[in-house]
Amino acid sequence: MIDDIPENTLNELSRLVSIHTGLHFPEKKWPALIKGIISVNRQLQKDVHHLLYCLRNPSPPKEVIDLLTDRLTVGETYFLRDKNFFQIFKDQIIQGLIHYPRKKTKKLIFWCAGCATGEEPYSAAIVIDHILPEISGWEISIIGSDINRMALDKARAGVYSNWSFRETPEPLIRKYFTRTEDDRFELIPRIRRMVSFVQVNLMTENYAASLNCHDPIDVIVCRNVLMYFNNQNRIRVIQNLAKSLVDNGWLITGPSESGFVDAPELTPVRFPNALYHRKGSPRKSDSPDFSIRATHQKNISVPSVPKTRRTGMKNTGPSRRSTDVKPPPPTGKPIYDLYQEALTDYQQGDYRQSAQKLSGIVSGARNGNPSFLMRTESMILLAKTHANLGELDQARTWCEKAIGFEKLNPELYYLLSTIHQSANDLDAAITSVKQAIYLDAGFIMAHFMLGMLFARKNRGLESAKSMNTALSLLRLKDPEDVLEFAEGMTVSRLVETIKSMTARD
Numbered sequence: 001m002i003d004d005i006p007e008n009t010l011n012e013l014s015r016l017v018s019i020h021t022g023l024h025f026p027e028k029k030w031p032a033l034i035k036g037i038i039s040v041n042r043q044l045q046k047d048v049h050h051l052l053y054c055l056r057n058p059s060p061p062k063e064v065i066d067l068l069t070d071r072l073t074v075g076e077t078y079f080l081r082d083k084n085f086f087q088i089f090k091d092q093i094i095q096g097l098i099h100y101p102r103k104k105t106k107k108l109i110f111w112c113a114g115c116a117t118g119e120e121p122y123s124a125a126i127v128i129d130h131i132l133p134e135i136s137g138w139e140i141s142i143i144g145s146d147i148n149r150m151a152l153d154k155a156r157a158g159v160y161s162n163w164s165f166r167e168t169p170e171p172l173i174r175k176y177f178t179r180t181e182d183d184r185f186e187l188i189p190r191i192r193r194m195v196s197f198v199q200v201n202l203m204t205e206n207y208a209a210s211l212n213c214h215d216p217i218d219v220i221v222c223r224n225v226l227m228y229f230n231n232q233n234r235i236r237v238i239q240n241l242a243k244s245l246v247d248n249g250w251l252i253t254g255p256s257e258s259g260f261v262d263a264p265e266l267t268p269v270r271f272p273n274a275l276y277h278r279k280g281s282p283r284k285s286d287s288p289d290f291s292i293r294a295t296h297q298k299n300i301s302v303p304s305v306p307k308t309r310r311t312g313m314k315n316t317g318p319s320r321r322s323t324d325v326k327p328p329p330p331t332g333k334p335i336y337d338l339y340q341e342a343l344t345d346y347q348q349g350d351y352r353q354s355a356q357k358l359s360g361i362v363s364g365a366r367n368g369n370p371s372f373l374m375r376t377e378s379m380i381l382l383a384k385t386h387a388n389l390g391e392l393d394q395a396r397t398w399c400e401k402a403i404g405f406e407k408l409n410p411e412l413y414y415l416l417s418t419i420h421q422s423a424n425d426l427d428a429a430i431t432s433v434k435q436a437i438y439l440d441a442g443f444i445m446a447h448f449m450l451g452m453l454f455a456r457k458n459r460g461l462e463s464a465k466s467m468n469t470a471l472s473l474l475r476l477k478d479p480e481d482v483l484e485f486a487e488g489m490t491v492s493r494l495v496e497t498i499k500s501m502t503a504r505d
């Protein structure tokens, strides 16, 4: 019995929730499930037996599913989440679709399935806005869908707070948003009109009817959704999504999800630092846009990059088969290729070489491509590169320049704090890490770092307070989760570290 709900009832509820919504609640996630159930029951003024009765019905009342998903889904999202994807989307995927069309009509349909509060489809609209002259004459349709109707209401309103812009360059905020009286940001109507929103449960079978779109889709973006499903539901949803794609259309999943995709009609296609899937079989030679090389290798793994919020890249794991995509011919090396090379140099310790390539990207001179998407990434890597070379003044300068572009990004203040620490300027390090925490109160490593900094300044009470905050945030996480910005450290490892440190004091 947990919170007055017998275990067998919880088991059944978890199974039924999975059937109707796809959401997977294994035993370790029961506390979240119970919280949701209690809240739904309170709202309906009914008890758990009524909920069970409703969910046992193969078609439960919509109100019950709506209430459940309002409470059980995780709607974490922000503008330009994973810029690497948006760069590939802009430079490769859209270019391929328009230069080598597969449909008779000049119409492209993009569907963001599981778009939460809309930042993802609006980001796609903003990226498309940047290439409008190239795609003039094309009818573009962007659909955002989610199971959560409250999230969709917010998406339709198009008004966002600071937190949605944590990785958005300032110039883009200025160009596409107007500030509201209550200090939020409203998307300009021109971009809002490019996206339509509709409620779709990915566990239903007939997407065309739910989307009210009977044409096959060119690109389906379904990122950070399948990770909440169990394997059986993932397979079912992926097969269904694949059916909705046009031949040669793309299925884009999140960085840690591409390993889930294993459908015979989908071919993995490797990009620098990403693996996406394309409908159709691999071909030896294709149109010049994507000179696909079929590798015929069974186990290809994409180079793994330490997971950060920014690259979002976990090891995508072995894939069934994979093909490489070459960039379109005329413009030379795409920015993300260059960035990837610089990243590889950095990881191999060749900091000078890395800095050289990155300087090329940030100067924006190369290929006449100002790279509004990869510029901040490159500045961050430049800051790290100089820090590793012991050139702390330059490291600080690049980090501050990056902050100039993304003032709301907590990660940048955290990086600046580490640079100040290396320069032994503990007061400045404390100020910067406090700014990171101000922007993201749940930033565990920043609380931990603040605790360490206070300890170094012999401010024991403040140090203990920060460590306790880190500990209470860590308790909400899965012990085996790898922490962001922690060089691969797991939650349980950091808990042990903090405990042993505080025990010593």
Ligand SMILES: C[S@@+](CC[C@H](N)C(=O)[O-])C[C@H]1O[C@@H](n2cnc3c(N)ncnc32)[C@H](O)[C@@H]1O
Pocket (backbone or CB within 6 Å): 021, 022, 023, 073, 074, 075, 076, 077, 078, 081, 113, 114, 115, 116, 117, 120, 145, 146, 147, 148, 151, 200, 201, 202, 203, 222, 223, 224, 225, 228, 254
């Ligand atoms: C973490 S958000 C991802 C948002 C966005 N795709 C991104 O990557 O930033 C996951 C979204 O999936 C939605 N979702 C979960 N189950 C779903 C289902 N069965 N059908 C449609 N959407 C679902 C949730 O409501 C939530 O908004």
